[in-house]
Amino acid sequence: MTMTPQDIGKATEALCRKAPVIPVLVIEDAAHAVPLAQALVAGGLPVLEVTLRTPVALEAIAAMSQVAGGIVGAGTVLTPDDVTAARAAGAQFAVSPGATDRLLDACEAADLPILPGAATATEAMRLLERGYDTLKFFPASAIGGAPALRALGGPLPQLRFCPTGGIDTVNAPDYLSLPNVLCVGGSWVAPRKLVENGEWAAITGLARQAAAL
Numbered sequence: 001m002t003m004t005p006q007d008i009g010k011a012t013e014a015l016c017r018k019a020p021v022i023p024v025l026v027i028e029d030a031a032h033a034v035p036l037a038q039a040l041v042a043g044g045l046p047v048l049e050v051t052l053r054t055p056v057a058l059e060a061i062a063a064m065s066q067v068a069g070g071i072v073g074a075g076t077v078l079t080p081d082d083v084t085a086a087r088a089a090g091a092q093f094a095v096s097p098g099a100t101d102r103l104l105d106a107c108e109a110a111d112l113p114i115l116p117g118a119a120t121a122t123e124a125m126r127l128l129e130r131g132y133d134t135l136k137f138f139p140a141s142a143i144g145g146a147p148a149l150r151a152l153g154g155p156l157p158q159l160r161f162c163p164t165g166g167i168d169t170v171n172a173p174d175y176l177s178l179p180n181v182l183c184v185g186g187s188w189v190a191p192r193k194l195v196e197n198g199e200w201a202a203i204t205g206l207a208r209q210a211a212a213l
């Protein structure tokens with residue numbers, strides 16, 4: 001089977017509409033995976049992105065995929081090999097800071113919906129030309145934040161975004177109020193210290209706050 005970019009856009013848009021925030025997770029200890037996923041899902045954030053930036057990321061994706069109510073994807077997906085590995089671990093979607101044709105070919109062939117990253121009008125236009133209309137805007141705050149994304153929506157109103165990078169509870173509403181934003185991504189709902197200390201109830205509290213944005 002091969003997913004079309006249009007199928008992928010429908011799938012990622014549905015994921016982005018499930019909650020206002022997709023937690024971006026950097027997991028250092030596989031034992032944290034399940035309780036962390038349970039804590040976030042309990043707080044109302046079902047869609048979870050595990051970055052492929054640590055040695056245990058794939059193991060964490062596999063474990064978290066068993067958590068009821070969770071939809072687990074892989075972040076920092078850069079290459080076709082990452083796509084194969086993420087798929088095999090049970091990831092239901094992929095997120096990339098950017099996009100290459102090789103990466104998109106691999107996701108389409110593997111039936112793995114992807115949120116490809118764009119930071120400029122040209123990058124967004126290239127993705128749109130290929131059929132992708134639901135994108136990640138990265139690194140959101142550093143490239144102009146909500147005003148930049150609002151400005152892109154002028155000439156490119158058909159694109160929808162999940163901005164990520166430097167977003168927190170304070171600036172998230174600026175993004176979420178834009179017509180071209182479906183949800184935001186961010187690591188603030190799972191701070192390293194709380195995860196290390198196993199403070200799952202506190203993480204559920206942060207998730208609840210994020211889910212209400």
Ligand SMILES: O=C(O)C(=O)C[C@H](O)[C@H](O)COP(=O)(O)O
Pocket residue numbers: 024051053075076077095096097138164165166167185186187188
């Ligand atoms: O690794 C990736 O592909 C990413 O997705 C990068 C993340 O979007 C940022 O690391 C978000 O991090 P914060 O700025 O801490 O919220």
